[in-house]
Each structure stands twice: as structure tokens, then as C-alpha cells.
Amino acid sequence: MNVYAVTYVYAPGSASARDRVRPAHRDHLQALCAEGAVLVSGPLPATDQEPDGALIVVRAPSATAATELLDTDPFRREGLVAAVGVRAWVPVIGGFAA
Numbered sequence: 001m002n003v004y005a006v007t008y009v010y011a012p013g014s015a016s017a018r019d020r021v022r023p024a025h026r027d028h029l030q031a032l033c034a035e036g037a038v039l040v041s042g043p044l045p046a047t048d049q050e051p052d053g054a055l056i057v058v059r060a061p062s063a064t065a066a067t068e069l070l071d072t073d074p075f076r077r078e079g080l081v082a083a084v085g086v087r088a089w090v091p092v093i094g095g096f097a098a
Helices: 013-035 063-068
Strands: 002-010 039-043 053-060 079-087
Touching: 002 039, 002 063, 013 039, 053 063, 063 079
Parallel strands: none
Antiparallel strands: 002 053, 002 079, 039 053
8 A cells, every 4th residue: 555645725715614614524534544544634734835734644555546535525525625636655764664
């Protein structure tokens, strides 16, 4: 199984909706974590150069499967994610190293 870094860029003006949906979003990711698919996740706070978003590191057989794994995330279902990026990640040191 490969490891992928999935990034979200949140939709502009979605902060209050994300606050409302966050418990379901976290429950969903926690269930995927319990299954071993999500390794770690958390917010990427906005900076002067980048909007706010999230990083979710997952195990999946392909980049397509990594994206599909998160298709049912409540944040995505509710249209709160403006963009999703997926990149293979090859950890060599630390807890996720193969």
C-alpha cells in the first residue's frame, strides 16, 4: 500500500459552515483512521501566501483511490473544499517509514 499526502484548500467564506460540519468530518476521518486508511490529519492554517486548508496522509493503492477514499468526507459533500491535491509521499524516517 502506498502513502499519499492529500491537501484540501477550503472554499472561501466557508468557515462558519465548516464549524457546523466539523464534528461529522472528524468522525468520518476517525473511522478511516481506525481502519488504517488515514494515518494523520489536521488543518493547514492560512498564511499571507496560502488560504486555509488541511493535510490528510492516507494509505491507498493509488492516487485515484486516495482521492476516492475521501469523496464521502462531509466537508467535501457539503462543498466546503475548493480544491483537492494528491501526491505520493515516501516517508523514510519516523513512524510512517516503511
